[in-house]
Amino acid sequence: MLIFTNNLSENRNVFIIFLLLFYSCQGEAENKLLEVIKVKELKIKPEVLTIPNPPYVHLIESDSGQYLFYLNPNSKSLQFMNMEDGKVANEIILEYDGPNSMSRRSGIAGLENDKVWTTFRPHAIAYFNYKAEIQFKKDIPSGEVDITYVGSSFQKGLHQYGDKVFGMQPLFMNHHGMNKDDIQKHSLVYSYDMVSDQTKWYDVYYAKDYWDSGKKLSNFSWVRREDKLYIAPWYDHEIQVFDMQKEQVTIKVEAKSDHINSFYYVNEIPGTHEEGLLNILNNDLYGIILYDKYRDCFYRFFYPGFTDDEEYAIDKLWMLRNSRPFTGVMVLDKDLNIIGEHIFDKFQVHASSNVFVGEEGLYLSLNNENSPDYDEDHLRYMVVQFEVGE
Template sequence: MKFTKSMKKTSIHIFIVWAFFSCGQGQNKEFVLETGNLEFSIPINDLASSNPGMISIYDSDSGEHVMIYNHVIKKLQISEFPSGKLKLNIPLEFENEKRNKRFTGGTLIARDSIFVTFFPPSIGMINFEGALMYEEKLPDANYSVSHIGNGSMIPLFKSHGRIYGAQPFLMDHHRMTQEDIQKQQLVYSVSLEGDSSAWHDVFYDAAYWDQGKKLSYFSWAKRGSLIYISPFYDHQIQVFDTKTNKIVEVKEVKSKHVEKFNIVNELPGNEDESVMATLESSQYETFLYDKYRDIFYRMILPAFPSDQKYDIEKLRLMERSRPVTGIMVLDHELNVLTEHIFGPYEIHSSDNFLVGKDGLYVSTNNMNRPDFSDDQMRYKLLKFTASD
C-alpha cells in the first residue's frame, strides 16, 4: 500500500459542522465529515480497470476485501484491501459453455456464495471455483424486460429467504407513454427455498414524466429488511419492505445542487448534443448504506454548464468522469444531515465508492486529471464522526 501525504499532519475538516437535535435525549450533537491527509494507491491485477464498473467491499475474519469484475480476462477477482494482493480468480465458464458472454453482474452475498445475473434474464449462484450451483429464470414481467444486471449501484440483496434484484431502466423510453410507467415493474425476486420467482409492484412515480421524458435509472441500498430505492432523475426515495414486498414509504430527499434533470423527449441530433445535455443537467448517482455509522450516502452530480468548445473525445471523458461531484449524508430516516461539493475533478463520479470500517472511500482517479492512472486504484478516505 502506498500513501500520499500532504504537508500538514493534521486532518482537514472539509466543510462541515452541523447541529442535529436528538429528540430522544434532548441533546444537540455535532457531526463532522472529514478527510485525513492520506490517500491510498492500490496496484491493479491483470490489466483490470483502475475505476472498475463493478466493485464491492466485504469484511471477513481476515480483514477487508474487494471483489471486482475484470472485463479483460472476464473473471471475478477478490483482493485484499487496501494492499491489493490478489487472493482469488473466479472463472465464469461452465461445462465448456462460455457463460461470461451472458454474465451481466455478480454480488458476493455469503462467505462462499456469489449470486450472478445472466442474459436471457435469470439469476444464478456460483461458488468460489466458478461452478454454477443454482439458476432460476425470471418470469415474464408486465412490460417486456430484455435485460437484468447487478453491480456497484444495484447489487443483489438477500432477505427473508429470497434474492432481490433491480431493473432500473424504462425499457422502451421513446415509445412509452406516461401511463406505461406504471406498468413496468422495477424489482424482482427469486426464492431460495423453492422454485418461485416474481416481479413486484414497484414503479417510478406516476408523475415521473409530468415535466417531460426524464431518463431512468436508480441506485439502491439495504438496511435491515428495507431496501431504499434512489432514482438518478427524481428527488423521491422509495422504501421497499421485503417482509411484505410492498412500498411502505416515499420521501422527497432533495439536494440544493440538483435542479435540472435530463429530459429526452426526442432523439438528439448528434452525439455531441447528447453528451452536452448530460453534462448541463444535474442528477443523483450512487446510493450507499453505511452499516458502521447507520447513515446513507447519496452522490450528486451538479450541472456543468460550459461556454468552452470541447471535442467529442473530451466530452465523453467528462461524461464518464464528471467534472464536479458532490455528496449528501442522510440519517437512517432519510433526513439530510449535510451536503458537500468536491473540487473540480477531485474525485471520480461513478461506481467506485466503498463503505469500509474506517469510513467512505472515494476514488480520486478522475479520468480528466493530469495525474490519472491506468495502473492503480486511488482513494481518499472520508470519515463521519459525531460528538455530544
C-alpha cells in the first residue's frame, strides 16, 4: 500500500521504495487499482461572479497564501483570487481594441513570473505584463503543412527553455482531405528563437500506425518536467518525451489505461451535430496530463465511453461532452511506468478543465455540469492523493 503523507521528503522516499518493490514483482497483470485518499473539500464563493469551471486555472502557492489565477469570462479579465476568502487580490483587465487588443486571442498559454504567455489567431505567440501591455508578439510561419491556427491553454502551453520558446500544433489541418502518409508531415512541435528570430519545426509526429484502423481525431495535452515536454495524445496510448535541450524525441512509452479500448474514428463527416456528439460520447479518449512536482509523478486523465437508451437534446449532449459522465485518472511515475488508475463515480468530477496540482495533492473540480450538486455560485474542489489497493 502506498500512502502520500504531508511530509514531502518522506513522500518522495516512500514513493521510490514502493516503486522498486512494485515493479520488481509486476508481470503482465492489468493496471493496479488506485484508492482515493480525500485530503479535504473546498467550497469558495468568489467575490466577483465567475463561472463554476473557469478556464486557464493555475494555482499559486506562496507564503502569503493560496491564489487561483483564471480567466473570468464575465468580467473579461484575468484574476488572482484568494482561495481563503474568494476576494480578488489582483486583476489584469484585458483590452479589445488598440495596440494591446486581445480580440484575436486564441488562448492563454502560461503564467511566468510577471508575464502571461498567449497565442493569437491565426498563428502568433506573445506575452503581456500585468497591465495587459503586449511586450512581445511574433507570427509563427508554417512548416511542411500550412497551418491555419495556433491555440493554447495551460495544458497546451508555451514553454521557454533558454532563448527558445516551444509550442505545439496538435491538430490536423485537413482531416478529411489527407491520407495516412500525410500524418508524418504534420509536425506537432515548433520553437521560436528569441535571439536569432528563427522558427523551427521538429520531426515530432503522431505514431506511424495512428490511422491503421481508421481516421482518429487529433489533439494532445503536454506538460513539462525539467527540460522535457511530455506529449500525451487524446486518441492514442503512446506518450512521447521531447527533450528541449537535444531538440528531439528521446522516449516513447505505451501508457494504456485498461478502460480505453475504443477510439472515435471519423472516416466521414457525421450527418448531424447530434450524431457527432453521440459518437464522441460513445467512445473512449484521454485528456489532460499534469505533472506533480511534490510527488514527482504524472496524472493522465481519461474518459471511458458512455451509452444509454435515453434520447438527449443537443444542449444536453454538449453538457455531457464538456463534463463527461465518467472520468478516470492514471498515475505514472517519473519514468512513465503506470502505478495504477482510478475511475470516479458517475458525474462526480469535472476534469476536462479546472484541474491542477498543489502541495496537498491533486485538485479536482466537483462541479460536473450534469451532477445534481452542480453549483453555479461556488468553486468546489476535492483535494486527493492516491494509494494502491491491496
